[in-house]
Amino acid sequence: MRKSVNILIIEDDEDINQLLCNIVRKSGYSPKPAYSGTEAMIYLDSSTWDMVLIDLMLPGLSGEEVLEKVSKESHIPIIIISAKLETQTKINALRAGADDYITKPFDIEEVSARIDSCLRRYRDFSNDSITYQMSHKDMVLDTNTKKVTVHGKELKLTAREYEILHLMMSSPNKVFSKANLFESVWHEKFYGDDNTINVHLSNIRSKLAKANQHEEYIETIWGMGYKLKT
Numbered sequence: 001m002r003k004s005v006n007i008l009i010i011e012d013d014e015d016i017n018q019l020l021c022n023i024v025r026k027s028g029y030s031p032k033p034a035y036s037g038t039e040a041m042i043y044l045d046s047s048t049w050d051m052v053l054i055d056l057m058l059p060g061l062s063g064e065e066v067l068e069k070v071s072k073e074s075h076i077p078i079i080i081i082s083a084k085l086e087t088q089t090k091i092n093a094l095r096a097g098a099d100d101y102i103t104k105p106f107d108i109e110e111v112s113a114r115i116d117s118c119l120r121r122y123r124d125f126s127n128d129s130i131t132y133q134m135s136h137k138d139m140v141l142d143t144n145t146k147k148v149t150v151h152g153k154e155l156k157l158t159a160r161e162y163e164i165l166h167l168m169m170s171s172p173n174k175v176f177s178k179a180n181l182f183e184s185v186w187h188e189k190f191y192g193d194d195n196t197i198n199v200h201l202s203n204i205r206s207k208l209a210k211a212n213q214h215e216e217y218i219e220t221i222w223g224m225g226y227k228l229k230t
Contacts, residue, residue, distance in 0.1 A: 005029040005119065006048070010040040010066060011055040011081070016104075020053060020081070020111070027112050037061025044069065049076055051119060056082040056093070064096070071097025072158040075146045077118040081106065095188075097159065134169040136228050137215055139208070141169050150211035160185055161204050168218070168228055177225040201226060 007024050009031050011017040017033045024031035029050075034040040038060035044052075052070050056063035063082065070078055080093045083104040090101045099118050102111060134141045141148045141162075148155045148165055157165070163185045168176060178197045179190040186196075201218065208217045219229040 005050045006032065007051045007053065007115070008032050008034060008040065008043055008047075008049045009053045010034045010037065010058065010063070011053070012036060012058050013055075016055075019108075023108055023112050024053075024115065027115060029115070035059075037063065037066045040066050041069070044073075049074075051077045051079070051115065051122075053079050053081055053115075054098075056080060056084055056089070064093070067093060067096050067098060072160070075159060075162070077122045079114065079118060081111070134166075136169055136172055137217060138212060139165075139169075139217055141166060150208055150217075151215075153211045155207050155211060157204075157207065160200055161207075164200060164204060168226070172228045175221050175225050175227045180225065 005028075007029050009017055009020045009024065011020060011033070012035050014035070017035065021031040021033055032043060032047075034043055037058040040054075040058075041061065043049075044066075052066075054063045054066055054070075058066070063080070067078060067080070070076065077099045078097060079100045079102060080090075080098045081102045081104065082089075082093075084090075085103055093101055099121075100114055102114060133143070138152075139148065139150045143166070146162060148157055148162065164181060167181065167184050168174075176184075178194060181197055182188070182190040182193070205218055208215075216229050218226055220226055
């Protein structure tokens, strides 16, 4: 029996929300409507989702705020469906973690096709590697579940923190410069903004230390960058 694919639809217009639910249902997936950013947060915290569709103009918490939460705390596909047509708005949403951006009014078949395509890309990415687990000392990273455990304790990582650890564990002997880390994880040109990398590395180290205070996992190679500590 195929596992149900659960899609959260965050749209305050009841007619549009129901239309999107029907599109998702006809595609063979299970929709769940949410009519505000605040209501969406309740569902996001209480259930597991395979995809989220987000309208940007929402009552309560904005779509941008919901997008930020989802992209930081999970690795599920996110599609923005919005009446905002400005190019910069689309760019900002995509850089903030959205996988696709559909403008209103939309074509029903196009929405269906984009949902299918986004889910397929995500499944392909998740199953891309034969090695589903990487380990270093007592730290284990599972590429299927996108979870990291240390000393048997699961770390609560943001999406960026997970990607940094995944990158470093993929090449355990490599020294990563700040430019390496930033351009590989953020997919943007590095212009010397040390603070972004420093904050993320500090947060990762803090979470690792809380899980196991007797071990050190990341070392600083002065003048060069960072690597996993052997």
